[in-house]
Amino acid sequence: MSSAKSLLVLAISLSITSVGPALAHAPVQTAATSVDDVQAEATAAASVVDAFHAALERGETDAALTLLADDVLIFEGGGAERSKAEYAQHHLAADAAFSAAAPSIRSRRLARAGADGAWVATESRTTGMFNGRPIDSLSVETMVLRREAGGWRISHIHWSSHAAR
Secondary structure, rough: OOEEEEEEEHHHHHHHHHHHHHHOOOOOOOOOOOEEEOHHHHHHHHHHHHHHHHHHOOOOOOHHHOOOOEEEEEOOOOEEOOOHHHHHHOOOOHHEEEEEEEOEEEEEEEEEEEEOOOEEEEEEEEEEEEOEEEEEEEEEEEEEOOOOOOOOEEEEEEEEEEEEE
């Protein structure tokens, strides 16, 4: 099994055993009451996740791409993009436009890291207007990162959202 697949299996296993109940269906909090549990060793990895989102919100797609591993695996809406190049060709521009139009407010974050791998699980609420439609959705995100020569890089993203009720 490749190291990327091994890291993904480890992250999912850890998520299921240690995060599942904490992130399952708790009510979304406001930004003022955000609940963050970021292990000290995971602070730098969580900062990469924040930098990725900030770059998307500013429309700086090249900056966002520098934070992704070349072989990043992105799951969203039942589909998959299997590399940085594929993501750049398909959904990157739309993700940047959406992020600029409908900001997200984090309600919960849990992050853990080891020597060469980290994961960051985030819950948020996204509101705004996009393509003439009002947006009000609850989202969950898992990002798996690995330490590369240039620092932490995002190697896997799993996004899921639904309309707020």
